[in-house]
Every structure is written in C-alpha cells, then in structure tokens.
Amino acid sequence: xxxxxxxxxxxxxxxxxxxxxxxxxxxxxxxxxxxxxxxxxxxxxxxxxxxxxxxxxxxxxxxxxxxxxxxxxxxxxxxxxxxxxxxxxxxxxxxxxxxxxxxxxxxxxxxxxxxxxxxxxxxxxxxxxxxxxxxxxxxxxxxxxxxxxxxxxxxxxxxxxxxxxxxxxx
Amino acid sequence: xxxxxxxxxxxxxxxxxxxxxxxxxxxxxxxxxxxxxxxxxxxxxxxxxxxxxxxxxxxxxxxxxxxxxxxxxxxxxxxxxxxxxxxxxxxxxxxxxxxxxxxxxxxxxxxxxxxxxxxxxxxxxxxxxxxxxxxxxxxxxxxxxxxxxxxxxxxxxxxxxxxxxxxxxx
DNA sequence: GTCCCTATACTCGGATAGCAAGTGTCCGAGTATAGGCGG
DNA sequence: CCGCCTATACTCGGACACTTGCTATCCGAGTATAGGGAC
Numbered sequence: 450x451x452x453x454x455x456x457x458x459x460x461x462x463x464x465x466x467x468x469x470x471x472x473x474x475x476x477x478x479x480x481x482x483x484x485x486x487x488x489x490x491x492x493x494x495x496x497x498x499x500x501x502x503x504x505x506x507x508x509x510x511x512x513x514x515x516x517x518x519x520x521x522x523x524x525x526x527x528x529x530x531x532x533x534x535x536x537x538x539x540x541x542x543x544x545x546x547x548x549x550x551x552x553x554x555x556x557x558x559x560x561x562x563x564x565x566x567x568x569x570x571x572x573x574x575x576x577x578x579x580x581x582x583x584x585x586x587x588x589x590x591x592x593x594x595x596x597x598x599x600x601x602x603x604x605x606x607x608x609x610x611x612x613x614x615x616x617x618x619x
Numbered sequence: 620x621x622x623x624x625x626x627x628x629x630x631x632x633x634x635x636x637x638x639x640x641x642x643x644x645x646x647x648x649x650x651x652x653x654x655x656x657x658x659x660x661x662x663x664x665x666x667x668x669x670x671x672x673x674x675x676x677x678x679x680x681x682x683x684x685x686x687x688x689x690x691x692x693x694x695x696x697x698x699x700x701x702x703x704x705x706x707x708x709x710x711x712x713x714x715x716x717x718x719x720x721x722x723x724x725x726x727x728x729x730x731x732x733x734x735x736x737x738x739x740x741x742x743x744x745x746x747x748x749x750x751x752x753x754x755x756x757x758x759x760x761x762x763x764x765x766x767x768x769x770x771x772x773x774x775x776x777x778x779x780x781x782x783x784x785x786x787x788x789x
Numbered sequence: 790g791t792c793c794c795t796a797t798a799c800t801c802g803g804a805t806a807g808c809a810a811g812t813g814t815c816c817g818a819g820t821a822t823a824g825g826c827g828g
Numbered sequence: 829c830c831g832c833c834t835a836t837a838c839t840c841g842g843a844c845a846c847t848t849g850c851t852a853t854c855c856g857a858g859t860a861t862a863g864g865g866a867c
Contacts, residue, residue, distance in 0.1 A: 451850095457712060457714065493852085507859095508857095556768055566756065595726050677840085682820080799860090800859080804856095812848085819841095820840100
C-alpha cells in the first residue's frame, strides 16, 4: 500500500497556487523548479488535476495553472482521488464463491464481511482526508515556516513570473 | 493506492483458521484449494503472517498453519501491516527543502503540514482496521452465508485433513 | 496616434520508453509420522 | 506384546522468473501576446 509521489508534489503545488492571487497562472515548469522535481512528470500529474476540475489550465503565453475552485472547496481527498483513481484500495474478488466448497451464487446474497470491514476503515480514511482543505494548508504554512522562507519564495516566484508587485499581501 | 491481493486471501484464511479448533493445523495447500487461489503464492503470504507471529507454522507431516494467538487478539491492522510492511502510504520527501527558494535546513523545525494532515487521516484508517478482529469476522460468517455453505465447507475440510469428526461444533 | 494583422514564443496535452515492486512459481531443508524390526 | 529405529512423505522456508503499474521523458497542437505595418 503506497501512494505515488505525485500526491505529495501536487499537494505542494496546490498550496502554492492557493497562496497566489486567484487570477495569476503559474506554469508547471516554474512549479517544478520551485520544488526541485522533474518538470515533465509534474506536468503529467497536473493534467490529472485539470481533468478533475481542481485546477484550471490557461494555454498560451503567460499561461499556466490556477485554482479552478476556491481553496476552501478543495480537499485532500479530491486530490488523492484525482491522481490515484476512484477505485478502492481493497478489492473484493469474491473468492468465497470459488473453490470446491462453493454453493450456488444465489446463496451469497449478503456482501462479504471481510470486504465490508475493510471498506468501512477505508471510508474513515477518506473522511479524514476530506476534513482538510487546501486553504487549511495555506493557513498552516505561515506558522510552520518562518517569515524568511515565505519572503524568499515570494520574491523568487514574482521574478519568474515577471511580476513586479509581490503576489501575496503581507 | 492499492492493497495486494494477498491481504484478501490471508484474511479469508485467518477466518477459516479462527473457526477451526485451536490445535488443528491446516496446510497452505488446503487453504489455497479451498479458496481457489494459487497455492505457491499463498504460501508466500502465509510466511509473512508467520513472521509477524499471527499464525504459527507446524512443520512435518500433519503440519500446517494454526492461529498463534486467540482470534480475538488479531486485528485487521495486524494482518495488513504484516503483509504490506510497516511503512506509511504517504511518504514525505521534504521537497519544501529543495528548489531555489529553500533556506537553511535548521529553519524547518516544524514538520511539514501536508505530511501531518495525510498521516492524520492514515491514522484514522489504521484505527478503523484495528477495530475489527478475526473473531468478529468468524462471528459474522455464520449470518452472512447460509447453513448449507457452512456445512459443505466443514465436510470438505474434514475430508482433506483426514479428520472423522466435524471440526466445528454446531 | 490608432487599429489591425501576422509571426512568435510560450503554454498545455497526449503518446512514448524505462524501471521497480508486486505477482507467480519452483526446488531444497527440516520434521513428525508410520511401518518394520528386534527384544 | 512392547519399545526402538529407520525410511518416508509431507510440511514450511527462501531463492528464482515474469508481468503489471508507476516513473520519467519527449514532441506536437493550440493560443495569448508582442511587434510591426497600414490607415
């Protein structure tokens, strides 16, 4: 059981986008260099978020990615489902219906208790993911890193985007 | 994010072992044929459970696997951790410390908020898994399948093990 | 000076190789049993 | 008849190929911009 690296990358990217002005698009290449990750692969992950209507892609010059919805309306669950797919981690193949001691399929009217218990726990996991939004991550970002880091990041991003004014109000 | 098939298989096997008399060992080959899964691969999964002290392996003739602890003391979490490893699904690679805008590592005293949120949800998942024991699955097994299925399974298993008396009291 | 047109440069998007982990299988080491032999 | 010994057959355990899905990368389609030219 392992989540792909793209989940971590895109969550950091969404945090950056959530801290930006809503109308400013950031190219995937800038996001990749900002986090020190491969540019081409991050682009592929951002496409998945674009398909899920989490971020919006702006083509052409001065284009890039920006949040498609307010950061308060995007949860961690949305991002994870967009990248890992809607399928559940535990898949019931109904092996109780196989083997020599199986009876007619009509006898298995109740769902498999093992699958039910596994899916119940998985639902708790999803509720836990849905409890945190991108906006929460942005708010926490101010306290977890010092002002030095924040200012340095803002300056670097503004420089890359060719924007004179700092994108985030202090 | 996907759990291996071995999780489903071994949980069904543990349910069978939990319904058996505590001193009767069932070979992996019988468990495999009972569930209609590859014998050699199931044996590999059972080895992991043996290493985790969930089941006990009895070598030699008339040997096999039996529960190493009471079924009430084995949770779904124990089985999942034994097979998937103790590592967490989300791995924080601290990419916030990479890239051009990074500052000295000593500035990152607080843990990454993204990783904290992900691990919080994962902890809820583990609590959900720990809430169900093998004994619960055995108890639920009586109601979810009819008496026909249960009796047929008992007869088949007794036949395979060479035991005259039905292993489970009605 | 203003408007329009064209060429440009930059963006995303999907199609394409490489690799690691999970999947599936095999054969060897070890042991409790069953039968035979001796007392 | 009872106890001991040996050969056996069966078990688990770890080492060896194969396949699927994730990782990483590239090039092509599309568009807003910027500059130049005409009016």
